Amino acid sequence: AQTVTQSQPEMSVQEAETVTLSCTYDTSENNYYLFWYKQPPSRQMILVIRQEAYKQQNATENRFSVNFQKAAKSFSLKISDSQLGDTAMYFCAFSGNTPLVFGKGTRLSVIA
């Protein structure tokens, strides 16, 4: 069974700084997708960024980028120029031949 591990339960970052959230996963599949979801205090889960495993190029969405290391089964999220609105729970998720499997989440606080 696939597992997703987020080793940092909580993190904080100063506004305008850069922060990296870690995620590792375990799978025997070769074709899969990885996602980072954001859940602000209002509870609406929002997709931040996605990565197809067959693509070597790391995905980027504005201030959000990933470092995808397929061999190491690592999928970290980098947030540049952190903003107060980035304060949220961040979930790493895996999808292969099965429904989404989520990590436990990292609570990120952006401090003014």
Add this chain to the structure above:
Amino acid sequence: KAGVTQTPRYLIKTRGQQVTLSCSPISGHRSVSWYQQTPGQGLQFLFEYFSETQRNKGNFPGRFSGRQFSNSRSEMNVSTLELGDSALYLCASSLTGTGNYEQYFGPGTRLTVT
């Protein structure tokens, strides 16, 4: 385009009762998945419906059931409620639900069992 909607948003029930939660997916989306979110267990997959058929099921007891209608709207039912069923129940929809599981989540239903 309207997002995923869930009703009700908040619910308080007593142990032993049953409850039905509703989810309306984004127009055109045929796959609806349900998740249970608790502080201790995190996000756990309940089941997925696609074109009115349950396609995947998580590791939950038979008290948890669901269905999907021809308009893709979905309901989940929990019978004989237990205190441990208190959670945020999230519904997510996607276009096809296959392979690329880019899912769009609703705001959730907060269920409290007393």
